[in-house]
Amino acid sequence: MSDADDALVVFTPSGRRGRVPLGTPVLEAARALGVDIDSVCGGRGLCGRCQVDLCEGSFPKHGVESRAAHLSAKCDTERTWERRRGALCEGRRLSCSARVLGDALIDVPPASQVHRQVVRKRAEVRDIELDPSVRLYFVQVREPDLQVPASDLRRLKEALACEWHFGSLEHDIRVVQQLQEALRRGHWGVTVAIYDNTRIIAVWPGFQAQVYGMAVDVGSTTLAAHLCNLQTGEVVATAGRMNPQIRYGEDLMSRISFIMMNPGGEQAMTRSVREALNELTVELASEAGVPVEAILEATFVGNPIMHSLMFGINPVELGGAPFALATDEAIDGLWATEMDLVIHPNARVYGLPCIAGHVGADTAGAILSETPYLGEELMLLVDVGTNAEIVLGNRHRLLAASSPTGPAFEGAQISCGQRAAPGAIERVRIDPLTLEPRFKVIGCDLWSDEPGFDTAIGPCGVTGVCGSGIIEAIAELFLAGVITPDGVVSGALAEQTPRVVADGRTFSYVLYREAARTLAITQNDIRAIQLAKAALYAGIRLLMERYGTDHVERIRLAGAFGAHIDVQYAMILGLIPDCDLDHVTSAGNAAGTGARIALLSRKARRDIEDVVRRVEKVETATEPHFQAHFVEAMAIPHRSDPFPRLRERVSLPVSDHAASRRGTGRRRRRQRQPG
């Protein structure tokens, strides 16, 4: 130990260092040196958030001899905390209680850092720096004094200025209404929630340890929500439920129609979605063992119509051209009570901004999650639903459009189509020689040609084909030569295989047949998928043209469709442009992740608000080139685009056009179809 009256303290991982007087609490030393250590209780040994590790030994790199004896022994406060919350590991101390008695190397573990990184599972995306809007602060407030009259609020603000260095703070009237009782019940110690470093929005008597937030993805079909601990970024509960608006219409347009036919219907829809969300909230809170009043923030994403209805805006204008949004700004700092939410009444709500009439806050969420705006790489981000939202760009430029794919990719408009649910065929392979299929159904790990499949699929059996199953079936039929690049089922094959059957003037391919049920891919089914994929591809192509490129470097497929689809088949069918297949991946529920990022990071909110403002909106409906792109994209994979990277991996049948140009196509295709 040094003989001096001060000592050297070095903090890792920051590397900050300096001499402090002997006896200084480690937390105070850290603050003096600008080291980031969390604390809610302000160094009173209540919250336990300021834990640090003393590193024992010689550290020539840091020039410090660090010994256990260089920190004071555990004091009563620390022991009391351990009795209440469990013993600290060897070498770990509450930095507010441990005092510096000599040179020391002190490590601040991630959990004790205010601005810690929230680790995301996928390797390709950045971690989030935790920086929530709402933070808790415990303060001990001076008692009122008849001689020096100052209101309770004034003395609270003085305490916050003195202990936490808040300059001038605003406050909600509701805090004033609750303050006096809280101060007296807490014996002048209260915990306050401060929003955005500027405004006191809640107060509790005594020490309140935890604060939560909720990230909500309002889909047309489902509501999905994460409950997060705002101090750790951790997701403590996740839940979903159907959007009860479905009773007003399955898809968005039928809901708009309902409103147009039933004035005031928008209010009923707003009520119903908010009620469902409140049920979901209670479920989340109960799952996590947290009172709903501990939820101080909520963030929302949704397509423009869901977003409008959630925020009480009539969406009828989004039902027709010119598709004017009420607002394309973020909805910021709204009181939860304005939305009738059951969380803390003073909680704040943040809605990510919508981008355009057809490109919603869900797309903004996906952009925030996938961050195309940060890199040099040209990224294509696609979220396929009833409409496909398409984003293309990089840090220099970002374009967005929506393309009316219709619901075919979700199994609607398909004769054998169904939602992705147990019993639905999701994977399909077709033998190019025998033209016989094999497949997998959701809820069963076996392929249909494996032993035990019939029993493994259970009594319900095979019930239909979901979106990814249809994509694979059609792509495999194309690879096997059953359908032409123009999408026509070759009737000639009916002679070679009982799978190809006449269906009026066209032909179908029978994927599955049993006593009760026949599942066939009809010519109409193929047309429906062609129309959908042509719309998607044309939209993408339009953005690429606008950007001035004919090649994208990375493709991210967001949403449930993107998560279930096999990207190779998607590319064979020509849903997406040619790209190195290793660079084509699912982004999961990127919109929901965006909502969660916005919940955890104020900076992310400002980022996405800036980005959305810069996005170039492209209206596919009125773009003259769209129609030409659409027609070209009807072919499988495409009438003119060569897909060279795909061809390196997959041997595609030669297209009619290419074949006729080369004069060999038809023959070659026939050669590949030897029954």
Next chain:
Amino acid sequence: MSDADDALVVFTPSGRRGRVPLGTPVLEAARALGVDIDSVCGGRGLCGRCQVDLCEGSFPKHGVESRAAHLSAKCDTERTWERRRGALCEGRRLSCSARVLGDALIDVPPASQVHRQVVRKRAEVRDIELDPSVRLYFVQVREPDLQVPASDLRRLKEALACEWHFGSLEHDIRVVQQLQEALRRGHWGVTVAIYDNTRIIAVWPGFQAQVYGMAVDVGSTTLAAHLCNLQTGEVVATAGRMNPQIRYGEDLMSRISFIMMNPGGEQAMTRSVREALNELTVELASEAGVPVEAILEATFVGNPIMHSLMFGINPVELGGAPFALATDEAIDGLWATEMDLVIHPNARVYGLPCIAGHVGADTAGAILSETPYLGEELMLLVDVGTNAEIVLGNRHRLLAASSPTGPAFEGAQISCGQRAAPGAIERVRIDPLTLEPRFKVIGCDLWSDEPGFDTAIGPCGVTGVCGSGIIEAIAELFLAGVITPDGVVSGALAEQTPRVVADGRTFSYVLYREAARTLAITQNDIRAIQLAKAALYAGIRLLMERYGTDHVERIRLAGAFGAHIDVQYAMILGLIPDCDLDHVTSAGNAAGTGARIALLSRKARRDIEDVVRRVEKVETATEPHFQAHFVEAMAIPHRSDPFPRLRERVSLPVSDHAASRRGTGRRRRRQRQPG
């Protein structure tokens, strides 16, 4: 007319001048030259607020030859406006329609100035410069365009930036919820209300001409409210009603007791006062022929307990030491719906700040009205109620205190006392020779010794004595020598006059006697008044002592008591310190006037917030000198203060002390009582 392609325009009263191109609309010229002309419609000839007068003639002082022909002839817009709203006077024009065709001298009448002065009736107070928080702006918004997608809100803000030069504006979510319908119903023309130049708080389709505000004084006994046109400052309706909280207790302390005995009682009281206010609001609006939704602002004053209950704050802490206020800041920008008010749901509420636990927002209002903080003169401002609020100071220093006078001045605790109402004696004179009284009652112009009095007072007759009557009665009794400076009714006089009668061990003075009713001033009544006035005077003296003065230059008496009392009698009794009587005047309902000033002027709000922060709060209850001052002040007018200025006007009986010092007092007094 000049041959040049521009012309000289001179505006009065500002004197601003400059050359503008021929053909420039006068409104545009005015704006270019920084002349203050009002407009809501932005120069579209809708609002008629921009009227100006062309001054015809030669004006060598301004160097201008101004002719009628130097403005363009009336155009269709102007004629349409005249058809709708009535012909403009000779020479008067809509400045948005009249164009400059030659040199012109143009007068902007007060009604056309944005920052016009609101004239106050009393000579001694300053006019208010009109500058309300809420102002209306009409804009024509660009229609939505599929090619250039921008939300309705964004295009609205663009229009506000372009037409009215608003930079970045915030907005209420409710505006977003109403915007799309308003724009379409108004054919893309909407009027918005902008709060504090920073936030859009309401939107209406088309042109909306008028916006109102409400100033409310929440008294323990009565609610009083003014409805004001925020564009002119004019009071368009005034109304009052009982505070229904009276059912929970007559005075403040009994209401606090009710809450302490009935948990939740504060909520019932909050509800009841808000309901009464809403009834009052409907009455005001209907009287003025204005829809309640046109009321976009409300300001409030009240004593700390009324203020708390109105704003939903439990006032129990104000019921006992240390009398801690929940907040001593202004309540600013609160949504009307947070207070369940029936005015426009997006209206904003402003509550003037309370100063200390016993010195409320009503005192802040009185300070704002009387502006002691502006002058050099040392002003004493007193508002007498159950407590007396006392403010002393000038621009250098301001002190405030509350003194517990009790309700005696309001006629309570007085045997013959009653509220100021028809039938109550309000003026009293006592003949020093005969000791016979004469008096006036409220509701009758005749003195009691004038012919016809008995019939003029009507069937109810004389029912009691109100506060000002008691003050006068006791002061006259003192002047007539019936009571000593110590406040004792001289029993010896019972031999000289039947008016003085024994009442147990003390004596009373019979002011009025008829078959049904005897009204007498008892010894107890006099004691009650002495206690009250001693408390008031001691509080004043304490502030004077703290300030370091023994003389005030001006005394302003606020409230109903101040309006009815004869200041000379108040001084004779020693309620207020010696002062030139010409400088002692009633301030009327200064608190309510303060609320109205805060309604009309943003600057006034900032002023009073600053002033209140600077006020030195003096707590009379714990001040050691208070008791000594109190004892001295029990005497009439005072045991030791000489009241030289009063004595110049009124011959006061020599006090016992002074008399005994001079050895002549008793004799002299006896000489003045010759029955």
